Amino acid sequence: MPTCSNCKQGWGWRLSIKKSFSIYGMSCPHCQVQYLSRNAKRKTSFLAFLPLLVPLLSLLTNLGFLAIIMIFLSVSLLFMSLYPFLMELSSEDQLRF
Numbered sequence: 001m002p003t004c005s006n007c008k009q010g011w012g013w014r015l016s017i018k019k020s021f022s023i024y025g026m027s028c029p030h031c032q033v034q035y036l037s038r039n040a041k042r043k044t045s046f047l048a049f050l051p052l053l054v055p056l057l058s059l060l061t062n063l064g065f066l067a068i069i070m071i072f073l074s075v076s077l078l079f080m081s082l083y084p085f086l087m088e089l090s091s092e093d094q095l096r097f
């Protein structure tokens with residue numbers, strides 16, 4: 001689970017998921033705005049493509065539409081449940097130029 005790089009308070013799974021939907025940084029409930037670290041952005045962006053690869057299964061296999069949808073939803077839920085474990089927080093936006 002992520003830990004705030006400023007106040008060292010841990011974020012729970014639910015708070016991490018909730019904050020991950022914010023566009024411009026994630027405000028820590030105890031102090032200041034936090035950002036995903038460069039390493040965490042790299043890891044999560046790689047895993048975010050996995051659910052998008054599921055529709056390719058329909059081209060490679062004879063699975064039905066409903067099976068593809070179920071696999072897509074399962075992979076998406078797996079990604080969402082693992083996402084907080086991949087988060088690392090930083091006090092600076094490391095990808096800003």
Ligand SMILES: [Zn+2]
Pocket residue numbers: 004005006007008009028029030031032
């Ligand atoms: Zn904090």
